[in-house]
Amino acid sequence: MEDEELLEKLLAGDEQAFRELVSKYHTTLVRVARYHVGSEAAAEDVAQDTWVAVLKGVHKFEGRSTFKTWLFRILVNRARTSGTREHRMVSVDPTEGSATVAGSRFDTSGAWTDPPAPFTDVVEARLDDAAIVRAVHEAIRELPEPQQAVVTLRDVEGLSTYEVASLLGLTEANVRVILHRGRAKVRAALEDTVSGGVQ
């Protein structure tokens, strides 16, 4: 069901609509909050406060932005006011640890010695395969902090780079650097799963 439809039902007093919205977004809210605050528990609190704000403010939501954008803005405003700033000192130095593919896969000239095989159709065909779903979820869960928030917002939720940058207080250039590293790790996890699972 689309968010707008769920919102209408929520306004009409439908508890199930609230359940669906929470099921859809709570994990992501906690992940994004975790970028701003110092602990998992604090992130849970911020996400919970966000739902309270949604319940109190949903009558005033005018639909000028999407529900998703509105929701994440509430979250980020709350996270910033309760956030312990030390967490924001995360390095996004573009030159730091820049290789995203194992050096052992290239020869001294930088050419592939262990080239990748295309995923096309393999991943697509197995998207409802539990191993693929688990590989993606685990890979994202294991990403270090800024990468986890960026990959979740950009690739799981499909927000634009501009929106991700503004929600996380980063430049778009830094979002791209972080995204590049995070995606590379998810790719590597999928490659392991696909090559391990194909006979």
Add this chain to the structure above:
Amino acid sequence: MSLLSKDIACREAVELVTSYLEDTMSRGDRKRFERHLEHCDGCAAYLDQVRETIRATGSVGPEDLDPEVLDGLVLLYHEFQLGAP
């Protein structure tokens, strides 16, 4: 500004896929990158893997919520829905 002075090695090409997909390369760099892909099956496959990764990440969606956490949040619904002004 050109990131790529002449021919690029595969090791460098893989670090450019995000700039390529986000369309933030200069026209010259883009051409050089595409020229490399035309001659390099490994890098073409790598780009395909990254594209499929993005698609898979979007299709798989977020992780399922712990039912206990969900029930806890539904309590908020009752608290604030009933207490709403």
